[in-house]
Amino acid sequence: MAGRRRTRGSGVPGRCLLLVPLLLSLLVSLVGCGGGRPGTDSARADVQRVLDRRAAAVLGHDASAYAATGTAAGYAAVRAVPLAAWSYRVTAVHRDGGSDSATADAELSYRVDGYDKAPVTTARVLGLARGGAGRWSVTSEKPAKKTGEQLWDQGTVSAVRGAHSLVLGVGQSGARLRSFADLADDAVPAVSAAWGTDWAGHVVVLVPKSLEGMAALLGSPASSYRGIAAVTTGETGGGARTPADRVIVNPDAYGMLGRVGRQVVLTHETTHVATRAHTNAATPLWLSEGYADWVGYRDTGRTPAEAAPELQHAVTAGDVPAALPTDADFGFAGDANRLASAYEGGWLACRMIAERWDEAKLDAFYRAVGEHRERAGAVEDALTNVLATSLSQFTTDWQQYLRSQLA
Known part of the structure; x- marks a missing residue:
């Protein structure tokens, strides 16, 4: 146990000898008798403060404040997403000995304004570097292993709002995203006419650039979704605090459908959103x-x-x-x-x-x-x-x- 040693000939085990120089050296880094990991805890607290500032910059649409926390990459990608909440919770900091570089494990929680009833939470890994003033900054951010990507991990997100929908896309024209919004706006009242109105009455549609982008959002191989026009994510049996579902489109397969087929697919997926609490x-x-x-x-x-x-x-x-x-x-x-x-x-x-x-x-x-x-x-x-x-x-x-x- 840190800060404890056995004294020869004393017959008293585990005594704290606070006047031994070597022990004083240990105490500087490990803070006193009884041990602990204050060095790591200090780094974790420092990193948490950096990520708090980074999150505030995202919500405040402050590009300068975001860049002051490290790499500016990623700010433009998420800029168009209407966010009601965005925060990080650091769960671990991994340092390579005395190096000025590290990685942090964190949970990113966010809510899309007007659509998510509760935060969507996803695991992230952030690269870190410590500057001359001893301050940590972010050098990179990516999904944790075995975790699906977020749409902004794939490029700059564009957003189109419909009467009953929000369409977020990467690598798609505004006209194509608008066509998805029109389909979703027709789907929502069609679903309500069949199922009833005891659901949110709106839908979020994600349109990645390709089949591979769709699979990356789902954290699965692309081969699993080849020929599948769209899928809906969400927690089955979810209650009032369950985040909104996402309809994720496979643009490759979707592009092969006619107008009726495209509408059937969007209405089908919107039905899953409406019935989720009873499924x-x-x-x-x-x-x-x-x-x-x-x-x-x-x-x-x-x-x-x-x-x-x-x-x-x-x-x-x-x-x-x-x-x-x-x-x-x-x-x-x-x-x-x-x-x-x-x-x-x-x-x-x-x-x-x-x-x-x-x-x-x-x-x-x-x-x-x-x-x-x-x-x-x-x-x-x-x-x-x-x-x-x-x-x-x-x-x-x-x-x-x-x-x-x-x-």
Whole structure:
């Protein structure tokens, strides 16, 4: 233990000998009997003060104050993002011996003004250098290992506001970002008309430059999202203090869609934002994805044959699915035909409920499943209590519905 030694011949262990010169030397750096890590703690406090000033500069739109804390790189990238909060919490400082360089682990918390009900928190690693006056400054900032990037890590962010949306993009023209805002502004009222208004009623859309940028935001390989037009991030079953979801677009796949397809995708993803508080481990993907597709296609006039080509091919070949799609069928990295059939099967199951029972029953069924909080018995109980049917009978009815709509 720092600051303690055993005295020969005294028979008294662990005595503090405060007058020994060597011990005094130790006390200068380790502060007294009883130990501790004040040197490290001092550096951590100093770094925290620097990051506090850096955060205040971001919120205050003060480029000079930001540059005074170290590298100015990053300020311009985040400048257009409307922020209600931005702060760092230093969790560790790592110094290389007596070097004047170090790294700091920190949590960055921020809120997008008007959209996030609670802070979004992400782990960051900051490079540090200590100048001649002994002051620390920031030399770099990046995501921690196994942590997704933030949009501003990929370049300067541009922002476009819609009536019900905020679109943030990197490497995109203002006209293209405006087109996403227009789609999102149409999606929000369409979702509210189907689901109700007990949700935020707005959406944040992130448009990176490429598929690789999308994957970096999600912290996953690009191969996992090839051909996927968009995904929604967020905490399932989130309460009132859950941060807003983000709809993240794959611009490569999105650019291959027609106008109706683009609208269906944005409405689908916005549905996930609206239903998030009622979606949890109890909700099978055939229901959450099928419901989102049902809302997406609801006002398009698309027929099952037009919207479910993969499943139609199977049904006309006499290969009617034996069961509703499993969660495994929705794996992005799996077989593309299997994935398409899973989405189509979930959509047609929800479409059948809306037609045979009514749209209000479909909404009630979705919410009833989510009330369970765990998978076992959730669908079965909701089928019994809301639709007055069983899982086996529902599956049989769904199979017959597939034949009637697709054969």
